[in-house]
Amino acid sequence: MKRVLMVAYHFPPLAGSSGIQRTLRFVQHLPKFDWQPMVLTANPLAYERTSRDLDAEVPPETIVHRAFALDTARHLALGGRYWSALARPDRWVSWRFAAVRAGMRMIREFEPKAIWSTFPIATAHSIAAELHRRSGIAWIADFRDPMAQTGYPTDPRTWQCYEQIESRVIREAHYSMFTAPSAVRMYRERYREHADRVLLLENGFDEESFSAAEQSPGTSDPLNPGAVTLLHSGIVYPEERDPTQLFVALGRLLASGLITPGRFKIRFRAAVHEDLLQRLATEHRVESFIEVCAPIGYQGALLEMLRADGLLVMQSAGCNEQIPAKIYEYLRARRPILCLSDPAGDTAAALRAAGVRAMARLDSAEETETALLAFVAELRAKVTELPDRAVVRAASRESRTQMLAERLDEASRLGTKTSP
DSSP, X not given: OEEEEEEOSOOTTBOSOTHHHHHHHHHHHGGGGTEEEEEEEEOGGGOXXXXXXXXXXXXXXXXXXXXXXXXXXXXXXBTTBOOGGGGSSOTTTTHHHHHHHHHHHHHHHHOOSEEEEESSSHHHHHHHHHHHHHHOOEEEEEEESOSSBTTBSSSHHHHHHHHHHHHHHHHHSSEEEESSHHHHHHHHHHTGGGGGGEEEOOOOBOHHHHHHHHTSTTTTSOSSTTSEEEEEESOOOTTTTOOHHHHHHHHHHHHHTSSOTTSEEEEEESOSOHHHHHHHHHHTTOGGXXXXXXXXXXXXXXXXXXXXXXXXXXXXXXXXXXXXXXXXXXXXXXXXXXXXXXXXXXXXXXHHHTTOOOEEOTTOHHHHHHHHHHHHHHHHHXXXXXXXXXXXXXXXXXXXXXXXXHHHHHHHHHOSOOOO
């Protein structure tokens, strides 16, 4: 069996990020396709929050090395301030030094045939680029989402650092992968001479985890008996998933009497920015409709999706080239979905392809008000459409892993790549 060295910051026991699932499920499924993963990740000291709930899902035969890393904002700050150069390209840049040394030791000892690295921690690509340069081993870079974007990162020096890393990765990696079609088109246009090496590899869901959740007691129990409950599971980013107009819409519906306390709820699970949600709820006097809940384990989160009356997606127009990883789990849960996103974006397109029709722009209170009222009425009448089963089946993590394995096979056959 061939070995692949996987450079990933997001890996158990890190808690609070759905990004863990992509790497973890690749690690689980790659051996089925003749690839044995080895993981080079950060030591848990670098993680702001940890949880042991996914530790048992890392296959015991997986070699995992946790290189020393610090979080600049937490470990190198004085009086809440730190030198910005110590956080470029990101707050975990210190990880690079120990990780490159550890990675070279792993390469010498285990002789992997390929290297794989994954964003959104840019330092992971920097580590992999150096390992590739020193060893000549084939390298696949998993961007997931766009890196250097218009206006992001907002700090000019950080943006320049992102752009330099991005350019090097696209030039030197055998393949660069993105999770959304628009991101692929953007990067093929941006780097035309390397367009044939820019590929799509979407996120997905883990069937084994859902099957286990479906066997749990209470799967058919409603979250709030007597009250239609929508669930937003995961981080509510203040800009990328700004919920302000949703709360405006809720306030209008309350004032008009079209929704009433006790009969409707929106539950935000593991939102991170709980203060924002509480402030908006108070400002628009809709506290009675809002539940802000602490993080729970992964299996508990899946069970909650299965029990929700409906699932809520939020994605701003500024993220049209991105698709939240969570929507693939939403699709597998096969509950009705309300999408608040730009209809021209990839998130809306992916959900439309799965048969989801309840949509409105996240930045429009008027559209959200109309869509929310119609969606709730359909839920109460039990006439909402569920995601298409064929589309759901195609989105399994195992299917995505097979696609990755095929690219790893191709890259390893190509051998050392010399950048132009």
